[in-house]
Amino acid sequence: xxxxxxxxxxxxxxxxxxxxxxxxxxxxxxxxxxxxxxxxxxxxxxxxxxxxxxx
Amino acid sequence: xxxxxxxxxxxxxxxxxxxxxxxxxxxxxxxxxxxxxxxxxxxxxxxxxxxxxxxxxxxxxxxxxxxxxxxxxxxxxxxxxxxxxxxxxxxxxxxxxxxxxxxxxxxxxxxxxxxxxxxxxxxxxxxxxxxxxxxxxxxxxxxxxxxxxxxxxxxxxxxxxxxxxxxxxxxxxxxxxxxxxxxxxxxxxxxxxxxxxxxxxxxxxxxxxxxxxxxxxxxxxxxxxxxxxxxxxxxxxxxxxxxxxxxxxxxxxxxxxxxxxxxxxxxxxxxxxxxxxxxxxxxxxxxxxxxxxxxxxxxxxxxxxxxxxxxxxxxxxxxxxxxxxxxxxxxxxxx
Numbered sequence: 001x002x003x004x005x006x007x008x009x010x011x012x013x014x015x016x017x018x019x020x021x022x023x024x025x026x027x028x029x030x031x032x033x034x035x036x037x038x039x040x041x042x043x044x045x046x047x048x049x050x051x052x053x054x055x
Numbered sequence: 056x057x058x059x060x061x062x063x064x065x066x067x068x069x070x071x072x073x074x075x076x077x078x079x080x081x082x083x084x085x086x087x088x089x090x091x092x093x094x095x096x097x098x099x100x101x102x103x104x105x106x107x108x109x110x111x112x113x114x115x116x117x118x119x120x121x122x123x124x125x126x127x128x129x130x131x132x133x134x135x136x137x138x139x140x141x142x143x144x145x146x147x148x149x150x151x152x153x154x155x156x157x158x159x160x161x162x163x164x165x166x167x168x169x170x171x172x173x174x175x176x177x178x179x180x181x182x183x184x185x186x187x188x189x190x191x192x193x194x195x196x197x198x199x200x201x202x203x204x205x206x207x208x209x210x211x212x213x214x215x216x217x218x219x220x221x222x223x224x225x226x227x228x229x230x231x232x233x234x235x236x237x238x239x240x241x242x243x244x245x246x247x248x249x250x251x252x253x254x255x256x257x258x259x260x261x262x263x264x265x266x267x268x269x270x271x272x273x274x275x276x277x278x279x280x281x282x283x284x285x286x287x288x289x290x291x292x293x294x295x296x297x298x299x300x301x302x303x304x305x306x307x308x309x310x311x312x313x314x315x316x317x318x319x320x321x322x323x324x325x326x327x328x329x330x331x332x333x334x335x336x337x338x339x340x341x342x343x344x345x346x347x348x349x350x351x352x353x354x355x356x357x358x359x360x361x362x363x364x365x366x367x368x369x370x371x372x373x374x375x376x377x378x379x380x381x382x383x384x385x386x387x388x389x390x
Contacts (some may be wrong), residue, residue: 007300007320008298008301008318009298009302025321028301028316029301029319029320030319030320030322030325031320031321032320032321045359049072054382
């Protein structure tokens with residue numbers, strides 16, 4: 001199934017059956033996404049560790 | 056086969072033109088013209104072409120009929136040559152700065168000399184397929200923008216109407232942008248490790264960027280450690296959030312073969328970085344927004360999408376060939 005990335009509105013493909021807490025990655029913005037609901041299927045940004053390039 | 060000749064073939068841009076055109080399935084390189092090395096083998100100057108061609112450089116006097124003439128000759132020289140040599144080709148694609156600006160007075164302000172062929176200035180179509188594809192399909196005179204100008208134009212064009220008229224462009228460029236005849240300031244001992252601000256104000260590409268984006272562009276340029284590569288970081292003011300910006304970039308570049316939107320949330324390369332683009336014809340564009348502050352970023356290989364690759368892309372459009380032909384190399388990682 002195809003959902004919309006909550007970050008950039010790009011298309012996100014999920015293989016069925018979809019499972020709760022499954023992680024997907026948006027091809028457009030590379031956000032890591034987590035399946036947070038199944039009825040209907042819903043995506044949210046997955047928690048991430050911020051990267052710091054010595055700033 | 057499209058018969059092509061390259062003038063200024065011994066320089067870095069000339070070498071890139073030869074590399075791309077010798078590997079292009081639809082073109083035949085008829086002549087590689089050089090005033091410095093007539094009679095010498097091309098691969099003695101461009102060693103990456105060993106085994107790819109037995110061609111020797113020709114003298115300018117040997118130039119003869121071809122379908123497309125590519126001019127990789129220096130600024131200020133090209134405008135004295137072109138009125139004479141254009142008769143040899145149906146289409147001329149110029150990579151110098153001499154025919155990028157339609158106004159002779161603006162040319163003189165940025166290049167420091169009066170234009171030698173002002174009557175031709177208005178006849179050139181800018182070599183930016185993303186903006187002028189339809190015009191390029193019928194153009195006999197094409198002028199490819201400068202490398203930093205191409206990066207800035209592609210970064211800023213989607214922002215027209217979303218940002219205020221003033222934009223500040225901070226450009227960083229590798230040493231190959233100085234050409235194959237660079238002077239004392241480009242000795243390795245002087246250049247290595249340097250971050251040289253060589254154009255703190257009034258970079259000559261300001262005029263091109265302003266013309267093609269409708270914005271009031273101001274540019275600074277800094278030479279950095281890299282051999283290849285250009286990156287521009289453009290600062291503007293506007294009310295758009297990142298979602299609006301992404302929509303604007305998708306609208307402009309969603310179908311473009313050589314412009315990629317790179318504004319990622321994860322990974323080691325989240326925004327455009329020229330390191331990944333060496334040898335490729337891609338221009339990566341990205342963005343960020345915070346309050347009324349908008350930053351647009353673009354990166355490309357100055358010798359490819361910033362010069363020779365853009366010229367070959369224009370050649371493909373002009374000659375009715377697939378636009379990506381001969382330009383499929385994706386770059387290297389790691390490099």
